[in-house]
Amino acid sequence: MKNKTLEEFSLETASSEPVPGGGSIAAYSGALSAALSEMVANLTVGKKKYEDVEEEMKLILDKSEMIRVKMLDNIEKDCEAFDKVMAGFKLPKNTEEEKTHRTKMIQESLVAAAEIPLEIAKEAFEIMPLAEIVIEKGNKNAVTDGLVSAMLARTAVLSALLNVKINLNSIKDEDYVEKTRKIVENLEKMAVEKEKEILNKSPLK
């Protein structure tokens, strides 16, 4: 999926094929968010004016690259998880045995289809403190790129969490649903607050 062109990916999203959908878009938003914080760090390291933050920026380079690479793979993983749910619904349901098996397969695939966007949301949230640091301490000429990184991270988190929630609605394991709902609510709240906090630091009023 990461080898599609920008145009192809947008065209396939727009089509009536169910994938790629919101989960994959959340993952790619996360990849671009990470890329923008990485860019600001790249524009900061090796510059005399910023030598005090050289080591901190190098750490950000490592972290943001790691997240970017993971997010690119998550685009595909989200599509695969969705396909598995679809495949589950297509299983035969003629006998009691088939019905039991079908339900089990659907339920398992739904949990997997919730876990992947949850992972995307958690990783996208990890970008926010990186964006915050590059905005505060990185190359001033690239401050807008850091701010866009923060906004895209927030959208990646919230978008991924929507895809968790829609799957939770069909999952029967109440303990799992309750536990996951709490994580979702917390992450949602934290992402919205963190973005506000970061945007308040913008030198561009």
Next chain:
Amino acid sequence: MKNKTLEEFSLETASSEPVPGGGSIAAYSGALSAALSEMVANLTVGKKKYEDVEEEMKLILDKSEMIRVKMLDNIEKDCEAFDKVMAGFKLPKNTEEEKTHRTKMIQESLVAAAEIPLEIAKEAFEIMPLAEIVIEKGNKNAVTDGLVSAMLARTAVLSALLNVKINLNSIKDEDYVEKTRKIVENLEKMAVEKEKEILNKSPLK
């Protein structure tokens, strides 16, 4: 630029090359936002259950496709505008004549570099009412895709406007700056409010 793969585009964003930067990312976020509303409309047309909104959905298909295609081209346009500003700064400034010419070229390129993200912001804002309609009237199974569309549109608008503002800081034509600042402030406010309004309609609490 739209023929780059997702991986290449993220890698080039992450690099210390100044383009693609936040403006291009805003444009591609807009393209994906439009694609998601288009997808929900595509999953709605031709379905018996939704025949009452068939014509409305077809209109949304047309509009969202038009915006998506424009946004894909805007990725490139934003890079070109930025390159022109850079080229202006590299002009010679030995004689008075050269200095005057250089200043003129830089100022002209800065206005162009503000106009393109302003156009991106305006177009991305146009997606929000489309997302609102597909969420309210489109295929219920794809409601999360409509919600992600709205969030990405908001991020595209605000990100593009940051890139307008950073250019306004260097533009000397006060009338232009004042007029444009007002447009920017209005659009910012409207995008934030409209997204809130749309997310409040989410059936996923």
